[in-house]
Each structure stands twice: as structure tokens, then as C-alpha cells.
Amino acid sequence: MRDVYVIGTSCTAFGKRPQDSFKALAREAYLDMLRDAGLDSGSDIEQAWFGNCGMGTFGQRNIRGQVCFTPLVREGLFPERVPMINVEGGCATASMAFHGAWKDVASGDMEMSMAIGVEKTFFAGDGGRTLEIFEGGIDQLDPEEWHSYYAEMGHEAGKPFEPNGGGGTVFMNTYAMQAAWHMKHHGTTQEQIAIAASKNHWHGSMNPKAQYRFEVSVDEALADREVSWPLTRAMCAPIGDGAAAALLVSGDRLAGMDRAVRERAIKVRGSVLTGGKYRAASEPGLSRVAAQKAYAKAGLSAADVDLVEVHDATSFCEIFQLEMLGFAEDGKGGAFVAEGHTRLGGRLPVNLSGGLVSKGHPVGATGLSMIHELALQLRSEAGERQAQKADIALAENGGGVIGFDEAACSVILLEAPGA
Known part of the structure; x- marks a missing residue:
């Protein structure tokens, strides 16, 4: 496999953008990516991977x-x-799109490949269309299978499954059950989840691309409207629109590019995808498998990682993923967050973008928005939310659900220029 480098990334502002079409968002992300790569055109792009989930609702x-x-x-x-x-x-x-572009170049088939994710999930006055997009992330052919599974898991967690309960989607209820199980078996607290939420809202307040650019205190996160106990609105990702992109090249191609491009190039140390299954509540999730494979391929360990973006569709997910990715012992993710390690200035900053709960979560764009944030950080271009110099960064991105697992999970490891 050849060395692969990211030479350009982009991310639109995330938020409710009903005036912007899919085509407009794609244009914005694509042209911004070229500018970031220092290119006047995309004439050398040999293949593109386009990620999207919601355009089918428009036919x-x-x-x-x-x-x-x-x-x-x-x-x-x-x-x-x-x-x-x-x-x-x-x-x-979006992470699947990135993985495809990475394989194009790593395999030697392409010298330059592009990944882009574009999504609209907010439709003013038409919540049914939004729901249709999200319903595609769970089995619609045999729904009785997951109904039975969640009924059993709800009993184990001490929180009955309510597919139509609360103020969110079925996914928020399944995340809430996982959080309740973790609280019951490991002593994780609602306050620890609120600390994770408050920390990411603080990070997001410094991100000009974030959907929510305001701070939320721990007490405010706890007192916010309940979506599905123990999760409140401040602990859950919002509905929004946006796009993000990345341009990848081979080491040989990079060697012939301008010095300014070479000096900002970020090496892809590894990209791994895994698939979910109906697992026992006590069994590790698929992100652990993805992380272990990614570390092995890169010749790294969790101890080598300086900076992380995780898929916090809810703030409990951050706690859980810290454990799955090897940064905290099983059952200790809540304490790890509460001790301040994941804040800007902490020893392992997590979700400096604001994470999904603050930056936003346009489904098909999210994974590449993580790559964009890590690129900014690794190049020391993140402004007031800039972490101390980091050499290795990790992005974890999950999609869909199969029981308590995501249906798919991506772990990507990136290395700073000159590291």
C-alpha cells in the first residue's frame, strides 16, 4: 500500500439552511476544498466519492x-x-467516501481522488421528510427483530424501550437505553454526560462553522428539556444541513506539487471500516474492533493519539467511545470526561469542533467534517480553539444501528505535517 496524503479539506457552516440546495452545498464544499489545497481547478482529480442519505426523499x-x-x-x-x-x-x-478515496490512492490505482458528503435534514414544516431520512438507518424489512432486541435490552438496562416515546427519534431512545445500562452497571452519572455536553458546547462556541455557537453550563444541560432519560436536548445532536470534502493524493504526486502544498499535507496513517451486529449489552462495540485494526495497521497505539473527534450523536456516546477506542478503561469514560482530560487544554482534547451536539450533524457530511477539524488542528490553523501541538489525530464515525451497535463504523488516523 502506498502513502496517502490529504492536501485539502473543507466544511460549510452547519445549520438550518432551507434556502440552499444540495447542488449549492456541494459547490460550496468542493470549491472551498480546492482553495484549501491551493489548486485553481480540479482537473487532476481522477475519481470522486459522493456521500448522501437524504436526496431520495426528493426523488x-x-x-x-x-x-x-x-x-x-x-x-x-x-x-x-x-x-x-x-x-x-x-x-x-462521509467516512465511507473518504475510505474509498483513500483506497483509490493507497492501491496505486489513482494519484488523486476526492471525497465529499452533502446533506439536508431540515425541511421547514415537513418533519416527516426528516424522519424518513433517519428511518433508513434501521432495519425496515424486519422491524420486529429490533423491537424484540430493544425490549430485552430495556429490561437489562432498567429503562423500558419506548419506540415512540420522548421528543426524539428511535435512535435517541436506543442511545438513552445504552446510557442507562452504563449507569446501572458502571456507575456513570447523568452529570458526567452533562459535563461532556457542556464541554462540547464550549468548544462549539469557538467554531465559526458550528450550528450552535453558544455555551451551555452543566446545570443548564441537566435542566434542559428531556428527550429520553437520561438525555436532554443539550446532550443530543440537532437537525441541520451542510457539506464537507477532502482531497487525497499519493506521495509521488505530492512530491511534484508546490512547497506550500507539501508543507500542509497530512498523512493518512490508517483508515478502517467495521460492521455491526446484534451484540450483548456487555460486549464491546464495533468501534473497538475498528480502532484496534487501525492502530495495528498504523503501528500505533491509543497512547500515541493526541487529538480525537468522536461521533457524539448524544453526549453519552463520547463517554462510551473513549472506552472503546482505548483512551479510558471500560466503565471509566464518565470519570475521564469529568476530570477534564477531554477539554481544550486537557491531555486528550476531544471534539474541539464542538462535536455533533454543537457543531451539528448533517448525516452524510459528518465524517468529513471531522477530517476537516482534525486537519485544522494538525496544521495549527484552528484559531482560538487550537490545541497544543498534536502529531496524531483520530476520527471515529458511526452510522445506522443494529441493536446496540452502529451498522458501520469508521476509524481514521491522521499525522501532522512534518511529524
């Missing part, structure tokens, strides 16, 4: 990327005859 169930990029091709901004592969994998969609 565009196929050739989504080709449709969004047709105006760019017509205007000479994207090269003609370049293949574009459409990817859909729930909330892990």
Missing part, C-alpha cells in the same frame, strides 16, 4: 453525485468523464 435515488456536479462539469470547474461513486451508509456515509 433522486440514484446518480446523486453526478446530478449535483453536472453544473460544475458544465462550467469547467470539475473534469469531464471522471467517475463518481455514490455512497450511503447512514451517519458514517
